[in-house]
Amino acid sequence: MAFYNPMLIILFTYTKGDTQINVLVYVDDLIISGNNSAALKIFKNYLSTYFHMKDLGVLKYFLGIEVAQSPDGIFLCQRKYSLDIISETSVLGAKPASFPIEQNHRLAHASGDSLSIPEPYRRLVGRLIYLTVTRPDLAHSVHVLSQFLQEPRQEHWEAALRVVRYLKGSPGQGILLRANSSLSLTGWCDSDWAACPLTRRSLTGWLVFLGHSPISWKTKKQPTVARSSVEAEYHSMASLTCELKWLKGLLLRLGIQHTDAIGLYCDSQSALHIARNLVFHERTKHIEADCHFVRDAIQDGTILPSYVPTTVQLADIFTKPLGTRQFQFFLSKLGIYDPYAPT
Template sequence: MDVHNAFLHGELDEDVYMKLPPGFQVSQQGLQSPKDHSLFSLRHNSVQLVVLVYVDDLVIVRNDGTAIQHFKEYLHTCFHMKDLGRLKYFLGFEVARSPTEIFLCQRKYALNIITETRVLGAKPVATPCKENHRLGSAIGSLLSDPSIYRRLVRRLIYLYFTRLDLAYSVHMLSQFMQNSRIEHWQAALRVVHYLKGHLGQGILLPRENDLRLYGWCDSDWASCPLTRKSITGWFIQLGNSPISWKTQK
C-alpha cells in the first residue's frame, strides 16, 4: 500500500511525540520488532498479521484474508491510501509467486549495476572472486577517485541481501573502502562480470517445507595477511530455503 502524503522540508522547533496505532501497541498481541523498528506484527488467536513500513510504503503479510481486509479498511479511515495489490516489486526486490512457491530476486537492480559500470558487452565469468587472491596485501596505485569504488561496493552490499553467492566477495571488498587500490577496483568489476552471467539468482521459498533448520559453516585459519585473523562463513536453511548467511573476519 502507498500513503499519499506531503513531506515538508524544514526545521521543527517543537518536540514530536508518536505512538503506535491501535492494535500494534507493545503487548502480548501487538509487537514492534527490536531488530527492525519499522516491522510490526500482530498475533491474536489464529490470526497473524505483519506490516513492514518504509517511509510512505507498506508491505502487509497475513495468514487470514478477512483480517487483512479489515486492516486495510482501518488504514483508509486514517490516511489517504492506495492499494497496490499483490506485492511484485519493493525497494529493488522482485517477487514472483505461484501456487507452490515464492521467488525473491533483484534482477533489475543487478542489471542497473551492470549498466552503470558499463560492462554490458563484457564477457561474464564463472566465479565472483579469484581463487587465492591477495587483496589484503595489494600494493597497486591508489584510485584517483575512490568514490566510484565505494558506490559500487555499497550497491553490491544491498544486492547481497538476496545473493548468498556474493557473501565472501562483498565481505572482502568492503574492507578497502578507505584505501581503495587498482586491484580492489578490478576485483569489484569481476563481481559485476559474474553478475552478467548470473542475473536470475535469488531465493526460492517453496510452500512444501519440513520446517527444520539446517546450518552450514566453514572457516580458514589466519588467512588475513595483515591481521592474521581467520574468516568464518555460515549459512542457515529452513527446509530447502536459505534464510540467513554471513561471512565475517
C-alpha cells in the same frame, strides 16, 4: 510484538484466536500479510481512515527486491538492480566470469596505483553489499572488497569488476522459498583461521536454511585474533547459535512452532567435542563465554550439533575463495534458483 533489524525494518505481529496479521514497515512502505482475508480488509480500511494510503495489491516489488509468487513458492531476486549495476560499470560486452573472485588473490597486499577518484569504487561496493540480500554467493567476495574502501587501488577496482562480470552471467538469480518445503531450521557454520593476512583475524561464515530454502547468511571477520583453528570454529558456532535462537523466536511470533532441536553442522571435530564436554580446562578458558553459551543451547534442546566433512560443508563458500568446480558445487547446494537460465 515488534522485531527490529539493522535496516530499520520493523515487523509487527497480531494474533487473536486463529487470526494472525503481520505488518512489515519500512519508512512509509508496508507489507501486510495474514491468514484471514476478511480481517486483512478490515485492517487496511482502518489504516486508511488515519493515513493517506494506496493499496498496490499483491506484493511484486519492495526495496529493490522483485517478488514473484507461483504454486512452486515465492521467488525473490534483484534482477533490475543487477542489470543497473552491469550497465553502470560498462561491462555489458564483457565475457561473464564463472566465479566472483580469484582463488589465490593478493588484494590485501595490492601495491598498484591508488584510484585518483575512489567514489566509483565505493559506490559499486555499496551497491554489491545490498545485492547480497538475495545473492548469498556474493557474500565472501563483497566482504573482501569492502575492506579497501578507504584507499582502493587499481587491483581492487579490477576485482570489483570481476564480481560484476560474474553477476552478468546470472543477473536474475535469486532465492526460491518453496511452497512444499518444511518449516524446520538447519544451520551450517565454518571459519577460515587467520584468514586476514594483515591482522591474522579469522573469518566467520554461516548459513541458515528454512526447509530447503536459504533465509539467512553472513560473512564477517572475527573481532579478535583466534589462537587456534578450534577457537575460530567455536566462535563461528556461537555466532550461528545466536542467529538460530533469534530466528526461532521470530518464527514463533509468526505462529510457527519449532519444538525439535535445530541441526547445526560444523566440520571441526575438536569444536564439537568441546561443545559436548562439560569439563573446562585451561585450553578453553579464553573462549569460556562462548562455551557456556553453546553448551546451554545444547542442554536446553535448542541446537543439535553434528559433524559434516569439509568437502560438503556448505558454509565453506562464505569463508574462502573457491575454484570453479568447488564454487559451482556449493552453489548448486545453496537452494538458489535462476528462472532466466537456459534449460
